[in-house]
Amino acid sequence: MNIYQTINAIMDEIEPIGKDSVNKQQGFKYRGVDAVMNALQPLFAKHKLFCVPEVISSIREDRTSSKGNLLIYSIIRVKYKFYAEDGSFIETTVEGEGMDSGDKATNKALAIAFKYACFQLFCIPTEEVSPDPDKESHELKNNISDIEKKNLIQCNNCGKEIKGQSVNGSFRTAEEIKEKCNGMCLHCYMKYGKSKDEAKTEQTKIEEVEVQSE
Numbered sequence: 001m002n003i004y005q006t007i008n009a010i011m012d013e014i015e016p017i018g019k020d021s022v023n024k025q026q027g028f029k030y031r032g033v034d035a036v037m038n039a040l041q042p043l044f045a046k047h048k049l050f051c052v053p054e055v056i057s058s059i060r061e062d063r064t065s066s067k068g069n070l071l072i073y074s075i076i077r078v079k080y081k082f083y084a085e086d087g088s089f090i091e092t093t094v095e096g097e098g099m100d101s102g103d104k105a106t107n108k109a110l111a112i113a114f115k116y117a118c119f120q121l122f123c124i125p126t127e128e129v130s131p132d133p134d135k136e137s138h139e140l141k142n143n144i145s146d147i148e149k150k151n152l153i154q155c156n157n158c159g160k161e162i163k164g165q166s167v168n169g170s171f172r173t174a175e176e177i178k179e180k181c182n183g184m185c186l187h188c189y190m191k192y193g194k195s196k197d198e199a200k201t202e203q204t205k206i207e208e209v210e211v212q213s214e
Ligand SMILES: [Zn+2]
Pocket: 155, 156, 157, 158, 159, 160, 184, 185, 186, 187, 188, 189
């Protein structure tokens, strides 16, 4: 089979790939590189197709995360040549971007580039129609959008960000904590939250305890 017949044969057999992987930092689902590889590799082998990548260009930049850590940002342009059994081939060039706090920015960029080359070349059916953010995301300093700022769950009293945490042995999300604590963080709720009178009593208790301990 030549390259056109081979690609058509693979497109004929490929199954939809769902978004089964979850981004741990932000909770969104994505189609992992592994899922794409697992779906394609048996079909490549069966129809005797293989792919040769060639990095055409790469750019690396240092960036700073919102927490002040160094992030390496890598953009690469990769040419993929897909060869059929008879030696005929097609080539496609795509760009991939990756960001990492260690040494994996280029690895990530390569994986992303291959994933999208395959998505587009084979027109891989997906179970959901939406853009596909990548596995990890990084908040950059001076780069948090207003929307993200608005999505921060903040304490109505002290203004600090409320984060999900374990309360009495079970995990509560930031939203749950805010709702249960009259719009405040746990700290403020313990201090002032329950009602003004109770809070006064508590404050008095705290003062009493402090006096006693002196
Ligand atoms: Zn607070």
